[in-house]
Amino acid sequence: MTNKIPQCRxxxxxxxxxxxxxxxxxxxxxxxxxxxxxxxxxxxxxxNQVDVDLKNELNDxxxxxxxxxxxxxxxxxxxxxxxxxxxxxxxxxxxxLDQANLVSKICKIIFPNCRIVIRESGMADxxxxxVKVFDLVFNFFVNKIIAVSPGVAESLITYQPFHxxxxxxxxxxxxxxxxxxxxxxxxxxxxxxxxxxNENKNQRFLIDIxxxxxxxxxAAQVELDLVGTGKLSQELVKYTELRGxxxxxKFLGKCLPRELDRVYRDSNIFVFASYSEGSPNAxxxxxxxxxxxxxxxxxxxxxxxxxxxxxxxTIAGGQDEFLSKLYQLVINERLRHELGxxxxxxxxxxxSLGVVITKIENILCS
Numbered sequence: 001m002t003n004k005i006p007q008c009r010x011x012x013x014x015x016x017x018x019x020x021x022x023x024x025x026x027x028x029x030x031x032x033x034x035x036x037x038x039x040x041x042x043x044x045x046x047x048n049q050v051d052v053d054l055k056n057e058l059n060d061x062x063x064x065x066x067x068x069x070x071x072x073x074x075x076x077x078x079x080x081x082x083x084x085x086x087x088x089x090x091x092x093x094x095x096x097l098d099q100a101n102l103v104s105k106i107c108k109i110i111f112p113n114c115r116i117v118i119r120e121s122g123m124a125d126x127x128x129x130x131v132k133v134f135d136l137v138f139n140f141f142v143n144k145i146i147a148v149s150p151g152v153a154e155s156l157i158t159y160q161p162f163h164x165x166x167x168x169x170x171x172x173x174x175x176x177x178x179x180x181x182x183x184x185x186x187x188x189x190x191x192x193x194x195x196x197x198n199e200n201k202n203q204r205f206l207i208d209i210x211x212x213x214x215x216x217x218x219a220a221q222v223e224l225d226l227v228g229t230g231k232l233s234q235e236l237v238k239y240t241e242l243r244g245x246x247x248x249x250k251f252l253g254k255c256l257p258r259e260l261d262r263v264y265r266d267s268n269i270f271v272f273a274s275y276s277e278g279s280p281n282a283x284x285x286x287x288x289x290x291x292x293x294x295x296x297x298x299x300x301x302x303x304x305x306x307x308x309x310x311x312x313x314t315i316a317g318g319q320d321e322f323l324s325k326l327y328q329l330v331i332n333e334r335l336r337h338e339l340g341x342x343x344x345x346x347x348x349x350x351x352s353l354g355v356v357i358t359k360i361e362n363i364l365c366s
Contacts, residue, residue: 009039012093016050017066018049041090095117101118115364118145120146124155126276205296206273213323216323226249264285269330280300290344292336296313309342310339
């Protein structure tokens with residue numbers, strides 16, 4: 001017989017609430033936790049960076065607060081946070097992203113009986129030297145460190161080995177949709193979901209792949225759909241024109257979860273080419289919809305994608321191998337269905353939101 005998890009008062013802290021992977025994960029976790037009877041407050045540290053549509057995805061029972069705490073030395077706003085915490089009297093503070101994680105650690109000094117759990121969503125090589133020093137010192141105030149993939153855990157241990165015992169791997173979880181029979185369509189839709197704020201998602205590589213595919217196989221009926229926005233959006237549009245593939249690449253912009261549902265259902269293949277990732281939620285979402293994945297070999301995906309069983313991992317930057325695997329899926333509908341079915345089973349068995357939330361509950365409320 002399993003022990004019943006006690007209800008607890010959870011304050012979740014995050015840097016901002018823009019449309020991004022960590023933000024979407026935190027919103028889904030807040031909704032799941034409050035649906036299980038916990039008292040949940042979500043605090044955003046940058047009140048000027050809140051996407052209204054994403055905020056509206058929050059369950060009405062989640063208390064939402066936004067302050068202006070971009071630096072722990074902003075004593076006025078820090079006092080406002082402390083006042084909020086004294087009102088809520090949390091049993092646990094749960095945070096994600098570097099600034100929010102630092103704030104939650106400092107709160108332990110003021111609330112010594114409060115449990116502190118931080119979520120590390122990215123590889124440690126993206127952290128500055130200063131942030132790593134802060135981690136070394138302030139992680140002594142942390143009860144648990146959730147790493148979103150084995151790769152992230154390994155990268156954290158390299159510079160803070162004496163905190164190894166606090167690190168636990170809990171990969172992201174996604175909602176498992178109900179699927180209907182796929183309608184036949186000669187056009188093969190290839191999907192990518194990711195921010196366009198910097199070059200990390202490597203959309204140019206994907207545009208190059210489409211250009212190369214059409215150059216080698218001009219009869220191929222394919223379309224690359226890019227979901228996401230950011231300061232590089234217009235540059236990427238111009239790049240498709242430069243490569244001569246404007247008629248084969250669509251920019252779908254920002255999509256909310258309900259809109260993404262339709263996009264995933266309309267797609268046939270998911271592609272991914274990031275340089276560095278913690279645990280790409282979009283890949284898990286795509287797999288939950290039965291999409292086979294072609295990705296560059298990102299360390300965090302090695303525990304999710306099994307080559308030639310539920311997708312393909314290719315050498316980073318290797319256009320020929322990536323193109324070869326993608327083209328196999330484009331021309332072979334049976335193979336798409338086989339790998340897509342296996343991809344969905346992978347997520348159902350180990351990455352469903354319900355399974356992941358239970359693991360997080362055990363850490364937050366034990």
